[in-house]
Amino acid sequence: MTSIYVCIxxxxxxxxxxQIIDKLKKLLASTETPGEIKLAASFCQxxxxxxxxxKINDELIKNVSPDNITAIFEEKVLKRA
Ligand code: FES
Incomplete structure (x- = not known):
């Protein structure tokens, strides 16, 4: 299980x-195993x-934008570097 927390x-x-949560929802919907990925909001980090x-599992990722979230998702969640 991978947990993704987007600071709100x-x-x-x-x-x-x-915008990032919206994009992540679409990315999740396109994966083969969306049930293994939890998407949630978090308070200030x-x-x-x-x-x-x-935050993806225990890793805090900064300066996330709608432009780089797809690459981050692929690298950190799908493990496609
Ligand atoms: S509001 Fe996101 S880290 Fe503080």
Whole structure:
């Protein structure tokens, strides 16, 4: 099981958390095993100036944007480097 938490604290919200959640929902729907990936929102992760912040399992990923989320998803979740 892989857990993805997208920060929806005010700093990250202003930088587009919800666009990232939308994109992740579409990416999840296109995977073969969506039931093995949990997508949730989180509160502030403490690095607001580097948002949007996404936590994948125990790894905090900063500066996530709608432009790089697909590559991050493929590398970190699908393990396609
Ligand atoms: S609001 Fe996202 S890290 Fe603080």
């Amino acid at each position: 604290g005010s700093g990250c919200h202003l930088k587009g958390s919800y 403490g690095c607001c100036t580097e948002g949007v912040v996404v």
